[in-house]
Amino acid sequence: MLDRRLHAFRPDLADLALKGQVEADRFVSPQPAIINRPVVALRPKPDLTIGIDTELLMGEEVRVFERNNGWAWVQALDDDYVGYLPEDALAPVVASTHVVTAPRTFVYSGADLRFPTRMALSMGSRLMITGEAETRGTRYLLLADGGALVARHLRPLSEPVVADYVSVAGLFLETPYLWGGKSGFGIDCSGLVQLSMRMAGHKAPRDSDMQAVGLGTPIERQDLKRGDLVFWKGHVAIMEDETRMIHANGNTMSVARETLEAAIERIGWLYGTPTGYRRPVAET
Known part of the structure; x- marks a missing residue:
């Protein structure tokens, strides 16, 4: 089926x-x-x-x-x-040239941070940049309609990606939890995994059940290290090191950091113990 x-x-x-x-x-x-x-x-x-x-x-x-x-x-x-x-x-499709790399950024009405904003964009948004400008030492990238973004908040799609997806996930700490969310304005557990990995050049399925069976390779708990994933029924967390993890969760209603041991004890009464552990990125 x-x-x-x-x-x-x-x-x-x-x-x-x-x-x-x-x-x-x-x-x-x-x-x-x-x-x-x-x-x-x-x-x-x-x-x-x-x-x-x-x-x-x-x-x-x-x-x-x-x-x-x-x-x-x-x-x-x-x-x-x-x-x-x-x-x-x-x-209609247009070719994107840049991607937003800050968790959140603004599109200004012109190349000046004092100008009115048109919208806010999340990390992972893709844009066609048509020019650049500088105002009081700050460099801006320009859209075809005159909108402007701070250049340091974007990366050309042609440039190398961030190597460590865990460092990307860490940028979302304190971001509000949102069921189904996949942006810097609100994000869920599997959305955090997917977006962070995408920014590091790795594809990941969207939902935690898909990630639990199809992302990387299974490992044992004793082998956990930075970048590995821990799964519960309906939930996933990213290991920051051998003991600490980052995850978007309904307890703090945010992206938060806690120890694996504390999470297992806290989550167990409702969802049981972890269902599996996976290494999403092959070692090189």
Whole structure:
């Protein structure tokens, strides 16, 4: 049985690539688009009153299978997640040149930090930069519409990525916990793993159950070290060293640091002991 989170199929409509694997009244080839909002929620149904599955960030690419009644049924290019989002959150594809590397940053109306802001963007947002400017010693990168961002908050996509994804995760400490969140404005446990790893050049599945079976290789608890993952039922944490971990959690409602022993004791009464340990990045 194909996972509906990762494959676009319904009784009435399905991805043409799934023809012969699923039954549907009609099969279509998806059309490309990108996200044009700072953050947009992806939902399992076209209904604003239900919870979100995940989020997509500015500049992320999607495949569009349907546009109907103000909603679009899409699949994210990065992790294959399928869901519904508002149709007006989509724009034609343009080639991104830079990615935001700060947890959060502002788009100003011009190259001056005293100017009004237009929006705030999360780490991982992708942009097309068309120029640069300098004001009072601060360098800015410019968008085609005149918007400006502090240059030190972005990295050209052509440049090397950060080697240590754990250091990226640490930048999110105190970020509010948000179920389904995947941004610097709110993030959940598996979103923290996925976004941090993506910024370090590694792909990761979106949800913790996917990560628990398909990310890296299993290890034993005694072998845990920096960068390894600890899984509980419905939860994942990143080991900062042999004893401490970072995770987005519903206890502090934030990204927080605590010892593995303290977490096992605290979580155990409700979710039991850890279900597994994995090393997501191969040693070199």
